[in-house]
Amino acid sequence: MNARHSTIDLPERIGGLAGLATNLFWSWDRDARRLFRTIDPQLWHITWHNPLELLRRVSPERLAALAQDPGFLELYDRVMERLDALDSGAGSWFSSRYPDLAGRSVAYFCAEFAFHNSVPIYSGGLGVLAGDHCKAASDLGVPLVAVGLLYTRGYFDQLVDVEGRQHDVDEVLERGITPLTPVLSENGDPFLTKVWLCGRWVHVGVWKLAVGRAAVHLLDTDLEINHPEDRQLSHRLYASGADVRLRQEWVLGVAGVRVLRALGVAPDVWHANEGHAGFMLIERLRELVAGGASFEQAVDKVRASSLFTTHTPVPAGHDVFAHQDLDRCVGGVWEELGISRERFLALGRPPGEDGNRFHMTTMVLRLCGRVNGVSLKHRDVSRSLWRGLWPGREPSEVPIGYVTNGVHVASWMAYPIKLLLDRHLGAGWEEELEDPELIGRIAELDDAALWEVHLQLKVQLLDFVREDAARRWRHHWNADARHLAGGGALLHSRPLTIGFARRFTSYKRADLIFRDAERLRRILVDPVRPVQIIFAGKAHPADEPGKAILQRVYRYARDPAFEGRIAFLEDYELHLAHRLVQGVDLWLNLPRPPMEACGTSGMKAALNGVPQISTADGWWAEGYDGSNGWLIADPPDGGDLDAAHAEQLYRLLENQVVPEFYDLDHAGIPATWVRRMKRAMQRALERFTARRMVREYVERYYAPAMRCEPLEDPPPSG
Numbered sequence: 001m002n003a004r005h006s007t008i009d010l011p012e013r014i015g016g017l018a019g020l021a022t023n024l025f026w027s028w029d030r031d032a033r034r035l036f037r038t039i040d041p042q043l044w045h046i047t048w049h050n051p052l053e054l055l056r057r058v059s060p061e062r063l064a065a066l067a068q069d070p071g072f073l074e075l076y077d078r079v080m081e082r083l084d085a086l087d088s089g090a091g092s093w094f095s096s097r098y099p100d101l102a103g104r105s106v107a108y109f110c111a112e113f114a115f116h117n118s119v120p121i122y123s124g125g126l127g128v129l130a131g132d133h134c135k136a137a138s139d140l141g142v143p144l145v146a147v148g149l150l151y152t153r154g155y156f157d158q159l160v161d162v163e164g165r166q167h168d169v170d171e172v173l174e175r176g177i178t179p180l181t182p183v184l185s186e187n188g189d190p191f192l193t194k195v196w197l198c199g200r201w202v203h204v205g206v207w208k209l210a211v212g213r214a215a216v217h218l219l220d221t222d223l224e225i226n227h228p229e230d231r232q233l234s235h236r237l238y239a240s241g242a243d244v245r246l247r248q249e250w251v252l253g254v255a256g257v258r259v260l261r262a263l264g265v266a267p268d269v270w271h272a273n274e275g276h277a278g279f280m281l282i283e284r285l286r287e288l289v290a291g292g293a294s295f296e297q298a299v300d301k302v303r304a305s306s307l308f309t310t311h312t313p314v315p316a317g318h319d320v321f322a323h324q325d326l327d328r329c330v331g332g333v334w335e336e337l338g339i340s341r342e343r344f345l346a347l348g349r350p351p352g353e354d355g356n357r358f359h360m361t362t363m364v365l366r367l368c369g370r371v372n373g374v375s376l377k378h379r380d381v382s383r384s385l386w387r388g389l390w391p392g393r394e395p396s397e398v399p400i401g402y403v404t405n406g407v408h409v410a411s412w413m414a415y416p417i418k419l420l421l422d423r424h425l426g427a428g429w430e431e432e433l434e435d436p437e438l439i440g441r442i443a444e445l446d447d448a449a450l451w452e453v454h455l456q457l458k459v460q461l462l463d464f465v466r467e468d469a470a471r472r473w474r475h476h477w478n479a480d481a482r483h484l485a486g487g488g489a490l491l492h493s494r495p496l497t498i499g500f501a502r503r504f505t506s507y508k509r510a511d512l513i514f515r516d517a518e519r520l521r522r523i524l525v526d527p528v529r530p531v532q533i534i535f536a537g538k539a540h541p542a543d544e545p546g547k548a549i550l551q552r553v554y555r556y557a558r559d560p561a562f563e564g565r566i567a568f569l570e571d572y573e574l575h576l577a578h579r580l581v582q583g584v585d586l587w588l589n590l591p592r593p594p595m596e597a598c599g600t601s602g603m604k605a606a607l608n609g610v611p612q613i614s615t616a617d618g619w620w621a622e623g624y625d626g627s628n629g630w631l632i633a634d635p636p637d638g639g640d641l642d643a644a645h646a647e648q649l650y651r652l653l654e655n656q657v658v659p660e661f662y663d664l665d666h667a668g669i670p671a672t673w674v675r676r677m678k679r680a681m682q683r684a685l686e687r688f689t690a691r692r693m694v695r696e697y698v699e700r701y702y703a704p705a706m707r708c709e710p711l712e713d714p715p716p717s718g
């Protein structure tokens with residue numbers, strides 16, 4: 001244990017708790033969670049499930065007693081055995097399936113990761129996906145090291161005032177109570193490497209985070225030795241200002257490679273997620289040229305060992321830098337690559353353009369031999385979007401493949417649902433998701449048992465919402481409207497409860513359901529078959545249209561005409577996401593096609609038997625099978641998409657969704673609805689888990705790259 005964690009004094013018999021608390025493995029291992037909860041249930045609750053803080057605050061007497069408690073010790077030993085088994089990696093899917101690739105590894109680069117509340121270094125879907133990727137890689141024994149940035153001010157905490165205006169509050173990361181471990185250099189310096197940026201050295205420190213078997217390295221420039229401006233590079237995720245973004249991305253890419261080198265990690269495959277990570281390719285070119293290769297040879301080598309995953313077709317997701325910013329910040333790097341400035345800048349020039357834009361995705365597409373989108377539909381959208389790079393080819397011939405995203409079952413499935421499946425399918429079913437016969441047995445799950453578990457989760461959610469609304473109301477005692485909008489008047493367990501939670505940005509259309517507000521009102525306040533909706537989500541601080549949508553939704557939430565049936569919950573993050581996807585009856589998803597690359601919250605809901613109603617975009621285009629939810633189809637003639645989608649949404653709610661939900665059998669169970677719940681679960685477990693996703697990454701990309709299999713297609717022009 002390093003110095004920082006040794007402040008925790010533990011009896012020797014249970015000394016391993018400190019190590020367990022610093023491996024996020026505990027966050028998805030039920031027994032490990034139970035172990036910490038047993039130490040002090042109240043403290044566990046108060047610390048928001050933060051084991052390090054718990055261990056620091058619990059009394060020595062309590063710990064001494066536990067060290068003598070046979071029941072506790074038995075659980076402790078079981079968990080420690082599993083933790084130790086992680087290190088050996090023996091018997092994993094990867095090691096038995098790919099014995100020839102022992103010792104190989106993958107470097108996974110991403111600008112954000114969502115693992116747990118105590119490490120708030122993500123903004124949304126991409127981060128959650130990257131986190132789930134690492135967890136599933138650990139489960140499968142895929143050797144993965146991840147590289148990202150530490151943000152000491154995280155993304156932001158959201159406060160919404162009574163007018164619905166979002167206020168962005170700094171979310172300060174307290175490194176001491178996170179499971180982060182500082183990595184010091186051999187001579188004890190707090191930095192492992194440095195990069196030349198805008199005319200001075202920026203020193204880069206590293207924090208290590210253990211996520212099961214996966215090691216995550218988070219880069220930090222907030223060090224005393226650095227210029228104040230450079231220290232700020234580690235403050236905020238997706239900072240505003242292209243100049244700051246450029247420098248952050250340079251740190252992520254260039255320092256990321258150097259840190260792995262300093263630690264003696266030699267990955268065989270390099271996986272760039274979004275263009276943000278793209279400078280990692282430049283640094284590897286530089287290394288090869290410094291080692292004597294020509295630029296062309298270096299490009300061939302880098303292409304052969306690099307995979308690029310594009311995660312969005314939305315233009316804001318693709319960084320563009322001005323040539324003069326590159327000159328100023330990283331000017332001269334081309335000399336180290338043995339090429340001219342012109343040739344370097346051409347790497348980032350979109351086809352057909354001659355301006356002074358350096359487009360990160362374009363550069364990355366030219367330097368990665370393997371490229372994928374994140375759903376079948378997104379593959380096709382990406383092929384059309386980037387086909388200019390492969391002149392003369394039909395979209396179907398553009399060498400972009402796909403791996404549909406998935407979610408980590410152990411992290412997202414509610415425990416009572418898991419127990420139900422344990423009883424029905426037998427323990428260990430999580431490792432046999434590939435067996436369609438086994439998963440097919442979900443259809444025979446007992447209706448009453450599933451419905452009862454669902455209601456229990458729903459009541460938990462609604463209790464939580466109302467307690468939270470009451471708490472906020474006490475803080476702002478003068479604002480009854482806030483209490484109303486915060487869900488203080490939601491009905492109890494009976495009404496059909498719809499969830500909508502995601503980033504607030506235009507294409508996600510949180511306000512589409514209000515297009516005909518009067519029609520919606522009639523659906524919600526129906527005295528016999530009431531319906532209620534819970535919204536949550538943040539808008540990016542610079543996204544004014546997104547904030548305006550949020551304000552619009554909020555105003556409906558506080559409008560008494562809706563009788564409290566609409567709630568807006570502040571500060572959507574992992575914890576709230578868990579409660580929502582596990583506790584609502586129906587998940588609503590309204591992206592404007594074709595802007596949603598995949599979307600994952602609907603998959604999380606489906607794992608918990610919550611069907612989705614969605615437009616045919618992202619994963620739903622391949623996920624909907626006619627029986628696991630509802631589809632809001634695109635109008636055949638083009639036309640006004642918003643109007644057509646809204647009309648269909650109302651019609652589905654009025655004619656199918658609400659009647660089906662309230663169609664109870666003699667035992668009081670909505671049997672047809674419950675059948676749909678099971679279909680949703682079954683389909684999600686078959687096709688939309690992170691386990692399936694990571695297996696496909698290995699099969700389609702990692703293993704072929706490790707085996708140096710030839711690339712299918714000639715390099716794009718450029």
Ligand SMILES: *Cc1c(COP(=O)(O)O)cnc(C)c1O
Nearest residue numbers: 124125502573574577599600601
């Ligand atoms: C899953 C998740 C997301 C992504 O949801 P989408 O459906 O892809 O929009 C965003 N934020 C949090 C906190 C999540 O858990």
